[in-house]
Amino acid sequence: MSWIVRLQKSSLGSKYIMAITGAGLFLFVIGHFAGNLLLYWGQDAMNAYAVELHNLPYGALWIARGGLLIMVLAHIFIAYRLTFQNRAARPQRYQYEATLQASFASRTMPYTGTIVLLFILFHLAQFTFHLVAVDPVQLDPQGREDVYSMVVHAFQSPVYSAIYVVSVLILGFHLSHGLSSMWQSVGLNHRKYNLAFRKLSPLLGWIVCLAGVSLPLAVLFGLIK
Numbered sequence: 001m002s003w004i005v006r007l008q009k010s011s012l013g014s015k016y017i018m019a020i021t022g023a024g025l026f027l028f029v030i031g032h033f034a035g036n037l038l039l040y041w042g043q044d045a046m047n048a049y050a051v052e053l054h055n056l057p058y059g060a061l062w063i064a065r066g067g068l069l070i071m072v073l074a075h076i077f078i079a080y081r082l083t084f085q086n087r088a089a090r091p092q093r094y095q096y097e098a099t100l101q102a103s104f105a106s107r108t109m110p111y112t113g114t115i116v117l118l119f120i121l122f123h124l125a126q127f128t129f130h131l132v133a134v135d136p137v138q139l140d141p142q143g144r145e146d147v148y149s150m151v152v153h154a155f156q157s158p159v160y161s162a163i164y165v166v167s168v169l170i171l172g173f174h175l176s177h178g179l180s181s182m183w184q185s186v187g188l189n190h191r192k193y194n195l196a197f198r199k200l201s202p203l204l205g206w207i208v209c210l211a212g213v214s215l216p217l218a219v220l221f222g223l224i225k
Contacts, residue, residue, distance in 0.1 A: 014078045019182040021075040026175065026205065028068055033212040039151060039224050046148035047140050076117065083110045105177035112174040119167035126154065152219055161216035168212045175205030 035053075038046045053061060105112075126132035127150070140146040155161050183197035218224045 014082055017074055017078050018082070021071040021078075022178050022182055024071045025068075025075060026179065026208075029171070029175075030208055033208055036151075036215055037211060039148065039215055040218070043140055043146070043148040044142075046151070047142070047144045047146060050147040051144050072117075072120075076113070079110065079113055105173050106181075109174065109177055112170050115167065115170050116174055119163070119170075122163070127151070152224060155216040155219035155224075158220065161220055164216050165213050168209050172206050172209035175209065176202040179205050 035049055038049050122132065138146045138149060140148070155164070179201040180198040183201070215224070
């Protein structure tokens with residue numbers, strides 16, 4: 001375990017951890033939104049998917065959740081430490097110049113990341129732990145938990161849908177810089193492939209996020225009932 005401690009204490013090691021955990025979390029976002037898109041296929045498809053998730057063998061779902069939690073905590077810890085280290089090392093006289101050279105997404109990474117974290121906690125409190133007011137989970141005609149109706153009912157609230165849309169768009173800004181810088185962090189920096197690494201990967205992030213944003217909008221406009 002000592003090599004892990006040494007790795008995360010070095011600047012290069014911290015960037016590797018940020019890139020690897022960021023990639024893992026992005027894969028989770030893809031999977032999460034892909035599952036949520038089953039709302040377009042109706043109640044049976046969504047509820048069958050929820051049942052399959054909870055019936056994964058040998059506690060695989062909780063193992064996945066544990067791994068996800070470790071990645072989230074590592075990503076947050078390293079991100080804030082790098083932020084504070086960079087601010088402490090940055091000469092005051094270069095602050096304006098650095099601001100001009102940096103993109104809006106890169107300058108706001110600590111803030112967008114914090115907002116995304118708060119939204120994740122709220123999202124879990126509502127749909128996983130049922131601490132936020134939602135309708136009690138009912139059963140569908142097949143006797144399964146009616147996850148479809150619970151999610152649709154939540155998105156019928158303009159307030160919650162607005163929170164969801166804004167939060168996912170902020171996630172898009174966060175990903176637009178994170179995905180483009182991830183490749184450089186792990187040493188994949190080649191002029192032949194930079195276009196794909198730095199341009200197409202953020203585009204993929206935006207596509208995934210816009211797919212997620214479409215769900216509450218589809219409910220509010222009556223496309224999903």
